[in-house]
Amino acid sequence: MKNQLATVKETLLMGPGPSSVHPTVYQALAKPTIGHLDPAFIAIMDEIKEFLQQLMQTGNRLTVPISGTGSAGMETCFVNLVEPGDDVLVLINGVFGMRMADVAGRLGANVDTLEFEWGTPVVPARVKEKLNEKTYALIAVVHAETSTGVCNPIDEVAELVKETSSLFLVDTVTSLGGIPVTVDAWQADAVYSGTQKCLSCPPGLAPISFSDKAVEKTMNRRNKVPNWYLDLTMIVNYWEGNTRAYHHTAPINMLYGIYESLYCVLSEGLDNVYSRHQKAHLALVEALESLGFEMLVAPEFRLPMLNSVKIPEGIDEAKIRMQLLQEHQIEIGAGLGPLAGKIWRIGVMGHTARMENIEQFTNALKSCL
Amino acid sequence: MKNQLATVKETLLMGPGPSSVHPTVYQALAKPTIGHLDPAFIAIMDEIKEFLQQLMQTGNRLTVPISGTGSAGMETCFVNLVEPGDDVLVLINGVFGMRMADVAGRLGANVDTLEFEWGTPVVPARVKEKLNEKTYALIAVVHAETSTGVCNPIDEVAELVKETSSLFLVDTVTSLGGIPVTVDAWQADAVYSGTQKCLSCPPGLAPISFSDKAVEKTMNRRNKVPNWYLDLTMIVNYWEGNTRAYHHTAPINMLYGIYESLYCVLSEGLDNVYSRHQKAHLALVEALESLGFEMLVAPEFRLPMLNSVKIPEGIDEAKIRMQLLQEHQIEIGAGLGPLAGKIWRIGVMGHTARMENIEQFTNALKSCL
Numbered sequence: 001m002k003n004q005l006a007t008v009k010e011t012l013l014m015g016p017g018p019s020s021v022h023p024t025v026y027q028a029l030a031k032p033t034i035g036h037l038d039p040a041f042i043a044i045m046d047e048i049k050e051f052l053q054q055l056m057q058t059g060n061r062l063t064v065p066i067s068g069t070g071s072a073g074m075e076t077c078f079v080n081l082v083e084p085g086d087d088v089l090v091l092i093n094g095v096f097g098m099r100m101a102d103v104a105g106r107l108g109a110n111v112d113t114l115e116f117e118w119g120t121p122v123v124p125a126r127v128k129e130k131l132n133e134k135t136y137a138l139i140a141v142v143h144a145e146t147s148t149g150v151c152n153p154i155d156e157v158a159e160l161v162k163e164t165s166s167l168f169l170v171d172t173v174t175s176l177g178g179i180p181v182t183v184d185a186w187q188a189d190a191v192y193s194g195t196q197k198c199l200s201c202p203p204g205l206a207p208i209s210f211s212d213k214a215v216e217k218t219m220n221r222r223n224k225v226p227n228w229y230l231d232l233t234m235i236v237n238y239w240e241g242n243t244r245a246y247h248h249t250a251p252i253n254m255l256y257g258i259y260e261s262l263y264c265v266l267s268e269g270l271d272n273v274y275s276r277h278q279k280a281h282l283a284l285v286e287a288l289e290s291l292g293f294e295m296l297v298a299p300e301f302r303l304p305m306l307n308s309v310k311i312p313e314g315i316d317e318a319k320i321r322m323q324l325l326q327e328h329q330i331e332i333g334a335g336l337g338p339l340a341g342k343i344w345r346i347g348v349m350g351h352t353a354r355m356e357n358i359e360q361f362t363n364a365l366k367s368c369l
Numbered sequence: 370m371k372n373q374l375a376t377v378k379e380t381l382l383m384g385p386g387p388s389s390v391h392p393t394v395y396q397a398l399a400k401p402t403i404g405h406l407d408p409a410f411i412a413i414m415d416e417i418k419e420f421l422q423q424l425m426q427t428g429n430r431l432t433v434p435i436s437g438t439g440s441a442g443m444e445t446c447f448v449n450l451v452e453p454g455d456d457v458l459v460l461i462n463g464v465f466g467m468r469m470a471d472v473a474g475r476l477g478a479n480v481d482t483l484e485f486e487w488g489t490p491v492v493p494a495r496v497k498e499k500l501n502e503k504t505y506a507l508i509a510v511v512h513a514e515t516s517t518g519v520c521n522p523i524d525e526v527a528e529l530v531k532e533t534s535s536l537f538l539v540d541t542v543t544s545l546g547g548i549p550v551t552v553d554a555w556q557a558d559a560v561y562s563g564t565q566k567c568l569s570c571p572p573g574l575a576p577i578s579f580s581d582k583a584v585e586k587t588m589n590r591r592n593k594v595p596n597w598y599l600d601l602t603m604i605v606n607y608w609e610g611n612t613r614a615y616h617h618t619a620p621i622n623m624l625y626g627i628y629e630s631l632y633c634v635l636s637e638g639l640d641n642v643y644s645r646h647q648k649a650h651l652a653l654v655e656a657l658e659s660l661g662f663e664m665l666v667a668p669e670f671r672l673p674m675l676n677s678v679k680i681p682e683g684i685d686e687a688k689i690r691m692q693l694l695q696e697h698q699i700e701i702g703a704g705l706g707p708l709a710g711k712i713w714r715i716g717v718m719g720h721t722a723r724m725e726n727i728e729q730f731t732n733a734l735k736s737c738l
Contacts, residue, residue, distance in 0.1 A: 001636055004413050005625055010401040017618060021402045029622055030399040032379040033390045033571045035700045044373050067573070068437045068598060071617035075598040103597045196618055202402045204436070204573060204620035227596060228472045229437060229444040246705075248440035249386060249565055251573035253398055254623065256374055267370055331404045336615075 011325070012352070014361055015333035016146050016306060017174065018196035018203050019349035025201050028260035029253050036250040044259055045239060045250075051262035052207050055176065055270070056191065058183035063209040064239045065258055066230065067251050070173040070194025073206025074103055076230040077169055077190040078140075080210075080218045084108030086137040089130065089166075091122045091157070095147035095336050096171055100140045107226070112136070118338055119148045119308065121301045124156040131164055138167040144175035146197075147336045149297050149308035149345065151179070158186040167214055173197060176207070177265055178277045178305040178349060189214040195254075198277065198305055200350030201261035204254040261350075277304040280353040284346060287362040291369070296343050305353065307346040308339070317341060320368045328364035380694070381721070383730055384702035385515045385675060386543065387565035387572050388718035394570050397629035398622050405619040413628055414608060414619075420631035421576050424545065424639070425560065427552035432578040433608045434627055435599065436620050439542040439563025442575025443472055445599040446538055446559040447509075449579075449587045453477030455506040458499065458535075460491045462521070463514035464705050465540055473509070476595070481505070487707055488517045488677065490670045493525040500533055507536040513544035515566075516705045518666050518677035518714065520548070527555040536583055542566060545576070546634055547646045547674040547718060558583040564623075567646065567674055569719030570630035573623040630719075646673040649722040653715060656731040660738070665712050674722065676715040677708070686710060689737045697733035 013020045034041050052063045066076050078100070082088060088109040090101040093116040105111045114130050116122050122141060131139075139161050143154050154170060161168040167189040172181045177198030183191055189211040196203035210218070210232065218225070218232050225231040229248065237245040265273055281304035285295060288309050296308035311317045317334070321344070324330045333345035348358070382389045403410050421432045435445050447469070451457060457478040459470040462485040474480045483499050485491050491510060500508075508530050512523050523539060530537040536558040541550045546567030552560055558580040565572035579587070579601065587594070587601050594600040598617065606614040634642055650673035654664060657678050665677035680686045686703070690713070693699045702714035717727070 001632070003629075003632055004416050005397055005400060005628055005632075007409055007412070008400050008403060008625070009409070011403045011407070013402065013404060015404055018402050018404065018621060026399040026401075028374055030395040031374060031377050032395075033382065033387050033565075034377060034380045035382060035384055035387065035694075036572070038380070038694065038700065040376055040378070043376070047373050068441065069617050069620055072437065072598045075596065079596075099597065106593050106595045106597060108595075194618070196402075202620065202622040203405070203618040204623055224475050226475045226477075227444065227448075228468065228475055229441045248438050249563070249572040251438055251571065251623070252387060253571040253626075254573055254620070256377070257622075259374055260372075263370070263372055263374075325404075325407065331407065 009329055012330045012357055012360060014347050014352055014357070015331045016345045016347050017349060019200065019347055019352040021202055022200040022261060022264050022351045024264065025257050025260045028256040031253070031256050033252050036252060037244060037246065041252065042244055044255065048255065048259050048262065049239065051266055052209065054266055055262060056181050056183045056209050057185065058209050060183065060209045060211055061240070062215055062232065062236060065205040065207045065255065067248065068206055069203045070192065070206050072230065073192030073194065073208050074100060074171065076206065076208055076232065077192050078103045078107055079227045079230055080225055080232045081138055081167055081169070081190060081214060082107045082109045083222060085110065087112065087134065089114065089136045089139045091127060091141040092116065093120065093122055093148065093150060093152070094118055094142065094145035096142045096145060100171065119150060119296045121150050122152045122157060124153060124160060127157055128160050131160055135164065136166045138169055140169040142171040143181065144303050144306065146174045146306055148339065149303050149306040150301050151303045154186055158188070162187055167217065174306055177273065179274060183209055195258050195261065198350045199258065199261040200264065201257045204251065205258050277348060277353045280348045280355060280358055281307065283355060283358045284348055287358060291366065305347060305349045307348060308343045309346060310343055317344060323368045324364055330361055330364050378698055381699045381726055381729060383716050383721055383726070384700045385714045385716050386718060388569065388716055388721040390571055391569040391630060391633050391720045393633065394626050394629045397625040400622070400625050402621050405621060406613060406615065410621065411613055413624065417624065417628050417631065418608065420635055421578065423635055424631060425550050425552045425578050426554065427578050429552065429578045429580055430609065431584055431601065431605060434574040434576045434624065436617065437575055438572045439561065439575050441599065442561030442563065442577050443469060443540065445575065445577055445601065446561050447472045447476055448596045448599055449594055449601045450507055450536055450538065450559060450583060451476045451478045452591060454479065456481065456503065458483065458505045458508045460496060460510040461485065462489060462491055462517065462519060463487055463511065464516035465511045465514060469509045469540065488519060488665045490519050491521045491526060493522060493529060496526055497529050500529055504533065505535045507538055509538040511540040512550065513672050513675060515543045515675055517708065518672050518675040519670050520672045523555055527557070531556055536586065543672070543675055546642065548643060552578055564627050564630065567719045568627065568630040569633065570626045573620065574627050646717060646722045649717045649724060649727055650676065652724060652727045653717055656727060660735065674716060674718040676717060677712045678715060679712055686713060692737045693733055699730055699733050
C-alpha cells in the first residue's frame with residue numbers, strides 16, 4: 001500500500017494562504033497529545049488567550065480560538081450576534097465581504113450591502129451616508145480583503161460606527177499578525193481571524209474576540225444560538241472560570257500550533273513583525289515592477305501581505321502558476337470572481353515574509369517568463 | 370518568555386478521548402504544509418475519501434472529513450438534513466443522544482425523544498412502537514454512547530427504520546475504528562465520527578458519510594443550509610469533480626493526520642484492529658474485576674473501547690484520577706451527568722488499545738488504591 005504522504009514536498013507558499021509554517025510550529029504540532037481537561041492543557045489555553053489579547057490589542061476577556069478554520073470564525077461571529085430580523089449592513093469590496101452577507105442572510109438577518117469596486121477600498125463618506133439613513137444592529141467589514149489585496153480604512157469606518165448603537169464586526173483573517181489589528185481602539189465588538197495567514201501556522205483554528213457589548217448581546221438572545229458547535233454561551237465555560245466544563249473536545253495539537261505561532265510572533269515583537277512584512281512587500285513590488293508588471297491596487301491602499309498583480313496580455317497565467325509550483329515548488333494564487341484570470345495574488349504572510357523568499361520567487365518567475 | 374509547551378508530557382490517554390496517538394500520525398502532522406488546491410493535496414484528499422469508505426463499509430460518494438471536531442460532524446448532519454418543522458426522533462441513553470436532540474431543536478425541528486436508562490441500551494421494541502405511532506423525517510441514534518460505555522443495537526434499529534421513509538442518522542464518533550461500522554448494511558443515511566477516539570489521531574476532524582437519499586434531501590432543501598461553514602452543497606464541490614472549487618481553506622496538516630491514521634488502520638486490517646480492541650477490553654475488565662470493581666454495563670452491551678466502572682464506596686474518585694495523571698501520567702475519565710462521581714470511564718481506543726497499556730494502567734491503579 002503506497003503512502004501518499006511520502007509525495008508531500010516542502011513548498012514556498014506565496015498564495016493567499018496557507019502561508020509557509022514556522023519550523024517550531026511543526027514541532028509543536030507533533031508534541032504528545034494530552035487531555036482537553038488536563039491542568040497542563042488548561043495552562044496552555046490560558047496563555048493562548050493572553051497571547052491573542054496582546055496580538056489583537058484588546059482587553060476583551062472572550063478572546064479565544066474557535067475549533068475550525070477562518071470561515072468558522074466568521075460563522076461564529078454572525079451566528080452568535082445576529083438574530084432573525086436584525087438589520088445588518090455589510091461593506092463589500094471582494095469575496096469575503098460577499099461571504100459575510102451570505103452568512104448573515106442564511107441566519108435570517110435583513111442584509112443591506114454597500115458595494116465598492118474590487119481593488120479599491122471602502123469609502124467612509126458613503127458609509128456615513130448609509131448610516132444616516134438607517135440604524136443597524138450590526139455593521140460588518142473586512143480589514144484585509146484577501147481576494148483583492150486592499151486594506152480597508154477600518155480606523156475611519158470605526159469612527160463612524162462609534163457614533164451609532166451598532167455592533168461593529170471586523171474580519172481580520174489576513175491582517176492579524178501582518179499589520180496592526182487594534183480591537184479596543186476600533187471599539188470593534190467582534191473580530192475573527194485564521195491561523196494560516198500571518199501567524200505561520202497551518203489552517204485549522206479561528207481566533208475570535210468579543211467585546212463586553214457583544215457578549216451581552218449573545219447572552220441575552222431571544223432564542224438559543226442556532227448552532228450548537230459554535231455557541232459561545234457554552235464555549236466560554238470551557239475557556240473561562242475555575243471549573244472548565246467540557247463542551248466539545250478541543251483540537252489539542254492545533255492548539256499547540258497556535259500557541260507556538262503566537263509565541264514566535266510576540267517573541268519577535270509586533271513592530272518587528274509588521275516591518276518584516278512591509279519590507280518584504282516593498283521588495284516584491286519593486287521586483288514585479290522592474291519585470292514590467294503593474295499592481296492592481298493603488299499604493300496607499302495596498303496590503304503588505306497580499307499583493308495583487310495584473311497579468312499582462314499574452315501571458316498564460318495558469319501555465320505559469322503551474323510551472324512555478326511544479327518546477328520551483330512555489331505556490332502563488334489565482335484571481336477570484338471578476339478578477340479570475342486577470343490577476344495573481346502573491347502572499348507575503350508570516351514565515352513567508354522574508355527577503356530570501358522574495359528573491360527566490362523573483363528568480364523563479366523570471367525563469368518562467 | 371517561558372514556553373508552556375515545554376511542560377507537555379507524554380501521557381497514556383485512557384479517558385473517553387482523546388486517545389493516545391500513533392507515532393507516525395505525529396510525524397504526519399509535522400509534514401510541510403502545502404496549498405489546499407495543490408494537485409498533490411487533491412490526491413491525498415481523494416485517498417482519504419477512499420480510506421473512509423473502506424472503514425465505514427460504504428459506497429457513499431459523499432464520505433469526507435469535516436473541518437471541525439466530532440461535534441461539528443453532528444452539527445453538519447443535522448444542519449444539512451433538517452429543516453424547520455421536520456419531525457425528528459432521537460433515541461437517548463446518554464449525553465450524546467441528549468446533544469443530538471439539542472442540536473436538532475436549535476434548527477427548528479420538532480423533536481420527539483425516546484429515553485432509556487443510562488448504562489442500558491436502546492430497546493428496539495420500544496422504538497418499533499414509536500415508529501408505528503408517527504412518521505419521522507429523521508431518526509437519530511448513537512452507536513457507541515461515550516458517556517456510559519453502552520453499545521446500542523444499531524443492526525436491530527436499522528431493520529425497523531428500513532421499513533419507514535425516514536432518514537437514518539447514526540453517531541459513530543467512538544465506534545469507528547474500534548467495532549464494525551457498516552453504513553451500507555445499516556442503510557444509514559448519515560453518519561459522523563471523530564478522529565480522537567479509535568483512529569489514534571488528535572481531535573480536529575469529523576468524518577461524515579451521506580447516502581444518496583441524504584444528498585438528495587440536502588440538495589433539494591426549501592432554503593439554503595443555515596450554516597455557511599458546514600453547507601455540504603458547497604463543500605462537495607471542493608471534495609469532488611475535476612475542478613475543485615475553494616470553499617474554506619482545508620486544515621491541511623490535520624488532514625495529513627487523518628490520512629496517516631486511516632492508512633495505519635487499513636494496513637493493520639479491520640479484523641485485526643477490532644480484535645485488538647476486544648482483547649484489550651477483556652483484559653481490562655478482568656483486571657478491574659480482580660481488584661473488586663464492578664462494571665456499569667451488562668456484558669452483552671459493553672463497548673470494548675469505553676469501559677464504565679462503578680466507584681466503590683469510600684473511594685475518592687477525583688483524587689485517584691488526579692494521582693494517576695500526576696504520578697503515573699495516565700488519564701482516565703470521570704462520569705458525566707447523572708453518572709458524575711459514580712463511575713470512571715476508561716478508554717481503550719486506537720493506539721491505547723494494547724496489552725502493555727492495560728498492564729501499565731492496572732499496576733498504576735493498584736498503587737493508588
